[in-house]
């Protein structure tokens with residue numbers, strides 16, 4: 001498996017729900033395991049535990065079978081769900097770039113035995129395996145996504161913002177909004193309706209972490225150095241407009 005430039009994968013990846021159930025060979029699984037160990041966290045003071053598990057370790061709850069899953073567990077600390085979104089999206093792109101299908105799976109859960117095997121709280125699964133359907137979209141027109149104007153009033157930096165726009169999210173809800181300019185981009189989550197909040201509120205910070213990773217990857221692809229910051233003045237400003245502040249990306 002290659003450590004390829006992941007940026008291009010943003011514009012062709014898709015969720016894979018039909019898998020060849022033959023397990024991947026041990027070499028490939030070992031490479032995936034070692035890549036998991038090299039992921040960059042959004043917040044490096046949060047302990048995470050990422051395990052590769054199999055079909056029989058998962059209560060699928062009507063979802064189709066996949067031969068393998070990454071089960072994400074985390075310490076519960078401020079920003080922990082966003083951190084998991086940010087880290088696992090690196091796997092989603094890495095696997096897709098290397099010919100392996102993936103799908104974030106918020107509905108299925110691991111068996112009790114797996115849940116008890118970690119000291120951390122279970123967060124989410126990502127299914128993966130050899131795809132039994134086309135791995136990529138043939139054109140960006142196949143993506144169903146909000147327009148750039150709906151998700152951003154960032155001045156300039158259109159190419160970088162496009163990468164965030166194409167990010168996957170639970171139920172394709174795309175609960176993000178970005179402000180700022182080409183030197184500093186602030187990320188927010190939209191406040192969900194009460195029903196949406198109850199049913200899928202937990203996924204929103206994960207989704208933002210995913211989009212934030214796309215943003216950082218694109219900025220670095222275009223040669224910018226990035227730094228993740230928290231800006232307390234901004235928190236006050238935009239929360240009045242119905243957004244929750246998550247984090248900012250400084251671009252040099």
Ligand SMILES: Cc1cc2nc3c(=O)[nH]c(=O)nc-3n(C[C@H](O)[C@H](O)[C@H](O)COP(=O)(O)O)c2cc1C
Nearest residue numbers: 014015104105106107108168169170171172203206
């Ligand atoms: C946090 C999260 C949870 C998700 N949970 C599920 C799920 O339980 N079942 C499923 O089929 N797809 C799930 N998805 C996949 C989304 O439905 C999918 O990413 C979205 O519709 C956009 O489609 P795309 O990934 O093909 O671009 C999830 C995605 C995210 C980010």
